[in-house]
Amino acid sequence: MSITKEEVGKIAHLARLALSEEETLAYATQLDNIVKLVTVLQNTNTDQIKPMAHPLDAKQRLRPDAITEGNERDMMQAIAPATEMGLYLVPQVIE
């Protein structure tokens, strides 16, 4: 199976990347080669095998429900490209 230009375009949109025509073509070939590398997985029998999400199969640790962090909005927003009155500014999304 090979990856088409249209598929690359769809993936790029999902990933919020704008690709040039040239990049789209290059990624189509390269992704195709990588996916070919991955086909060995499809030929492996993994019936009865549980997916492994974490190297030590660790359980999510829970912490006591206590406040440990203060309000750091000003500090966090100090590095934002554009803010106003404690809000992040983006192009208008609601007419």
Next chain:
Amino acid sequence: MTHYTLADYQQQLAAKQISSLELTEFFLKQIKAQEQLNSFITVCDDVAREQAKQADSQRAQGKAGPLTGLPFAHKDIFCTQGIKTSCASKMLDNFIAPYNATLVDKMAAAGMVMLGKTNMDEFAMGSSNENSFYGAVKNPWDLDYVPGGSSGGSAAAVAARIVPAATGTDTGGSIRQPAAFCGITGLKPTYGRTSRYGMIAFASSLDQAGPMTQTAQDAAILLNTMAGFDPRDSTSLDVPVPDYTANLNDSLKGLRIGIVPGFFGNGLHADIQAAIDNSKKVLEQLGATFVEIDLPHHELAIPTYYVIASAECSSNLARYDGVRYGYRAAKPENLLDLYQRSRSEAFGSEVKRRIMLGTYVLSSGYYDAYYIKAQKARRLLSEDFQNAFKNVDVILSPTTPDPAFKIAEKSNDPVKMYLSDIYTIAVNMAGLPAINIPCGFSGKLPVGMQFIGNHLTESKLLNIAHQFQQHTDHHQKAPEISL
């Protein structure tokens, strides 16, 4: 010039033969003299001098700890408050972190002096350090060659003796492979052993920070401070930290070392094969025996890794949207345009490729076939190791199939580049610790071998590496430019 180790400087500082400020000035000068390597993104002259003065004053008051006053460098993936943390990306070229990574705080609290932030592959994605927004790092043994990656700046700097030690991170071999290419010692600890808080995420279930040093003893000294539980990292291991220097001198008598026959011969460079054969003789003389083992699913390692690491990378890097911090495209037409152009203009091509691959394997219709399948293969890979460790204490393997390659030799062929990670990535899938140590040369380029241990056996790995280094001198060889 005489090359001292971290342990040597530790003694000289304790004996007050040298001050931390003198040591710091010396290394700042060395860094400047080797700018051709491009191993640093930021040099922190002022911060380093300030920390050195504090360290000297602590010592004068009799309050010095074992690491007080020792200079080192951080890979530019660790967030440093008030100092640029770029992850070698245009995306974060303007990023001044509002907080410190836990490891940055820990090493500062131990009195260490941060000389600067080292170059790397963008977001730690790469095996050659060519994917940096700040340009490729050069291998100090031959400037036409890559230092390996992604922790290439740290490896080159330690090898060139312009820093006594550095931190690195390893997601698929990013500490061990550059350590092998540059002829230094590099330890990737057990997953969860060192904190990931404030370490910019690439693939969260694989990323792990570790020391990059001249010797195993130095790695032990650093790991003593780096390791430990961090409540701010939800995957941090809450288990006691031993003194990693305590067992360095244990005898290797009776040590059972596993060898995978398939790792040798076909596909392995003859010089690396020869270097490991010679090393095995040394280990045998020290009392170790070799046992053949099998890792039957090893051929799945590379495909499994590239599915899982890319999937996690595409999720982790979704946060870079041009809204809250980092690069923002000029004059966006609308919100979608802001996201798309900020990301497209600021990510390099390898990062985009992995985001694309990760998005593809997680997308509807492919999730089970690729992502879940890879997670199942990951368990097979992990179980292979557990079965092997029933019969052996550690596994000895090459770190890389070939010595360092030339700059630009593989940069247009991602698959070829990925295949060079064949010996390192299964270790990350299984969350195991592994250490690279130098074991010989191929022409003028150093080559390395790695010892892989079961979870939390860092002390054993350091013990073996130290004993080997007590009986060989590969780790003492330094590139000509440093002499």
